[in-house]
Amino acid sequence: MRISTAGFLTLLAGVALTHAAAAQPLRTPLPNGAKFPIALAVEVPAGDSTVYLSGIGADPLPNAPHEYGDTETQTRSALTKIGATLQGLGLSYSDVVAVHVYLAGDKAKGGKLDFTGLQAAWTQFFGTKTQPDLPARSAFQVAALANPGWLVEIEVIAARPPKTQ
Amino acid sequence: MRISTAGFLTLLAGVALTHAAAAQPLRTPLPNGAKFPIALAVEVPAGDSTVYLSGIGADPLPNAPHEYGDTETQTRSALTKIGATLQGLGLSYSDVVAVHVYLAGDKAKGGKLDFTGLQAAWTQFFGTKTQPDLPARSAFQVAALANPGWLVEIEVIAARPPKTQ
Amino acid sequence: MRISTAGFLTLLAGVALTHAAAAQPLRTPLPNGAKFPIALAVEVPAGDSTVYLSGIGADPLPNAPHEYGDTETQTRSALTKIGATLQGLGLSYSDVVAVHVYLAGDKAKGGKLDFTGLQAAWTQFFGTKTQPDLPARSAFQVAALANPGWLVEIEVIAARPPKTQ
Numbered sequence: 001m002r003i004s005t006a007g008f009l010t011l012l013a014g015v016a017l018t019h020a021a022a023a024q025p026l027r028t029p030l031p032n033g034a035k036f037p038i039a040l041a042v043e044v045p046a047g048d049s050t051v052y053l054s055g056i057g058a059d060p061l062p063n064a065p066h067e068y069g070d071t072e073t074q075t076r077s078a079l080t081k082i083g084a085t086l087q088g089l090g091l092s093y094s095d096v097v098a099v100h101v102y103l104a105g106d107k108a109k110g111g112k113l114d115f116t117g118l119q120a121a122w123t124q125f126f127g128t129k130t131q132p133d134l135p136a137r138s139a140f141q142v143a144a145l146a147n148p149g150w151l152v153e154i155e156v157i158a159a160r161p162p163k164t165q
Numbered sequence: 166m167r168i169s170t171a172g173f174l175t176l177l178a179g180v181a182l183t184h185a186a187a188a189q190p191l192r193t194p195l196p197n198g199a200k201f202p203i204a205l206a207v208e209v210p211a212g213d214s215t216v217y218l219s220g221i222g223a224d225p226l227p228n229a230p231h232e233y234g235d236t237e238t239q240t241r242s243a244l245t246k247i248g249a250t251l252q253g254l255g256l257s258y259s260d261v262v263a264v265h266v267y268l269a270g271d272k273a274k275g276g277k278l279d280f281t282g283l284q285a286a287w288t289q290f291f292g293t294k295t296q297p298d299l300p301a302r303s304a305f306q307v308a309a310l311a312n313p314g315w316l317v318e319i320e321v322i323a324a325r326p327p328k329t330q
Numbered sequence: 331m332r333i334s335t336a337g338f339l340t341l342l343a344g345v346a347l348t349h350a351a352a353a354q355p356l357r358t359p360l361p362n363g364a365k366f367p368i369a370l371a372v373e374v375p376a377g378d379s380t381v382y383l384s385g386i387g388a389d390p391l392p393n394a395p396h397e398y399g400d401t402e403t404q405t406r407s408a409l410t411k412i413g414a415t416l417q418g419l420g421l422s423y424s425d426v427v428a429v430h431v432y433l434a435g436d437k438a439k440g441g442k443l444d445f446t447g448l449q450a451a452w453t454q455f456f457g458t459k460t461q462p463d464l465p466a467r468s469a470f471q472v473a474a475l476a477n478p479g480w481l482v483e484i485e486v487i488a489a490r491p492p493k494t495q
Contacts, residue, residue: 028254030219040250044215046327050374052428052487054360055468085370089358098217102470105308115311138220138320140267141309143435144471146445155468157217162376193419195384205415209380211492263382270473280476303385303485305432306474322382 025097025159027134037119037127038137042097048159051089055102056081057150071106071117071151078154079125091158093125094133098157101139106151113141118152190262190324192299202284202292203302207262213324216254220267221246222315236271236282236316243319244290256323258290259298263322266304271316278306283317355427355489357464367449367457368467372427378489381419385432386411387480401436401447401481408484409455421488423455424463428487431469436481443471448482 025048028041044050058068058077068074086092101118105111118139127134135156145153190213193206209215223233223242233239251257266283270276283304292299300321310318356373360366374380388398388407398404416422431448435441448469457464465486475483 028250038219041216041218041254043254043325044217046212046214047376049376050215050380051371052374052466053371054368054466055470085358089371089373100468102468113309113311136217136219138265138267138318139311140220140307140318142470143308143473144443146443146469153468153470155466160373193415203384206381206383206419208419208490209382211377211379215380278474278476301382301384303430303432303483304476305385305472305483308473 024161025133029134037123037134038099039134040136042134042136044097044159045161047162049162051091051095051158051160053082053085053156053158055100055153055155056085057145057147057153060149066149068149068151070108071103071114072120074150074152075118075121075154076124078152079121082154082156083125086156086158089158089160091160093131095158095160096126096133096135096156097159099135099137100155101137102145102153102155103139103141104145104151105141114151115139189326190298194299202288202299203264204299205301207299207301209262209324210326212327214327216256216260216323216325218247218250218321218323220265220318220320221250222310222312222318225314231314233314233316235273236268236279237285239315239317240283240286240319241289243317244286247319247321248290251321251323254323254325256325258296260323260325261291261298261300261321262324264300264302265320266302267310267318267320268304268306269310269316270306279316280304354491355463359464367453367464368429369464370466372464372466374427374489375491377492379492381421381425381488381490383412383415383486383488385430385483385485386415387475387477387483390479396479398479398481400438401433401444402450404480404482405448405451405484406454408482409451412484412486413455416486416488419488419490421490423461425488425490426456426463426465426486427489429465429467430485431467432475432483432485433469433471434475434481435471444481445469 026043027039030036030040056078058074059081061067061069083093086095103113103118106114125131191208192204195201195205221243223239224246226232226234248258251260268278268283271279290296357369358371360370386408388404389411391397391399413423416425433443433448436444455461
């Protein structure tokens with residue numbers, strides 16, 4: 001038997017389509033033109049691999065091994081560590097597709113979560129001119145984090161597109 | 166060289182199998198015939214794309230911009246908004262494979278989570294005669310949600326099967 | 331038209347590469363040689379299917395239908411149930427790629443989470459000589475679990491590699 005030209009091209013087209021569809025996660029913005037820097041939804045194409053990171057909190061402050069700073073400081077530290085982790089895997093903030101933000105109540109804020117502090121740091125990493133890609137995100141206050149000095153722990157899922165050839 | 170009939174059919178069979186296997190998420194029911202409307206496990210075939218939604222809470226009540234109602238009312242509102250989001254993406258409740266339900270304590274319930282209210286609304290969307298497909302789910306009470314008026318925030322992951330040809 | 335030998339081998343090589351790449355999740359250890367038994371990151375190849383399990387808590391103690399034991403006992407029970415669930419799906423602890431551990435405060439520990447108890451049981455299932463594969467994990471204390479007797483609820487995501495032929 002010989003494979004017909006049409007048959008083979010159909011097969012190749014199928015492969016090509018799969019690769020083309022896998023190129024970029026599809027990010028749906030929040031409705032009504034909301035400026036809040038998260039996506040309503042992010043679709044990861046079937047061709048991508050999925051990278052799960054453990055929850056990551058801040059490093060201690062310099063010269064203060066048991067102090068971690070306020071929520072903004074800790075969020076910046078945690079996201080910087082996440083960026084380094086992603087970089088070590090050949091990925092970047094642009095590849096982040098879903099995020100969980102676990103906040104602890106801040107005694108300096110009456111035991112409440114510091115959402116303003118979270119956002120002040122978050123917006124330096126997501127939704128910037130040079131890094132406009134927004135992940136889906138849920139953020140809420142937990143009863144306590146595993147490290148009692150932490151005010152925030154951040155957990156991300158990233159997607160790695162297939163190698164183009 | 167010519168490709169043998171057997172070789173080519175094997176190749177095609179591999180492609181066909183992948184597509185067949187990718188058709189539907191495989192949902193494992195809870196053990197012992199439990200009627201509780203969540204799945205014990207849901208397996209998403211490799212050929213599906215993954216859709217992550219941000220956590221979604223209720224809309225304010227009509228004519229009450231800062232009131233959201235009880236847990237049942239809020240769950241219904243949040244799931245309705247999730248349904249509209251899915252619809253906008255060409256998906257439906259049947260495509261939901263995993264859900265996180267984050268509940269806040271209800272002052273009207275002594276600060277406890279209102280599981281009965283959650284389920285009263287949940288069962289209108291999942292495990293019905295017209296929508297029997299159940300996702301895996303975890304539901305628990307958090308210390309606080311980002312919107313202090315919310316009693317529930319719901320986050321879903323959906324799967325999109327590959328286009329059949 | 332005939333497909334050239336080179337063309338066909340290229341096509342087959344592409345398929346083979348995909349399968350080879352899909353063989354095993356890639357687990358990145360914690361930095362600085364940390365012995366803590368979770369992975370910093372786990373990458374699931376595109377060819378794997380994804381299995382979402384609902385959050386699972388302990389079974390009641392024998393002869394005590396409303397008692398569940400301490401955090402260590404409950405963690406062991408929950409992870410044993412998760413193992414049985416995975417086994418029923420033809421999977422094992424080695425296939426777990428991401429875990430959420432939701433802890434409730436233990437009155438016997440002053441209302442705090444019992445991290446030591448969690449780890450005492452966890453390390454019997456993950457990072458052992460016979461089961462060295464570590465998932466990404468986040469663990470934190472919630473305000474309350476759905477079952478008021480539970481001190482821990484565990485939710486896992488597993489990955490199923492494609493069948494080798």
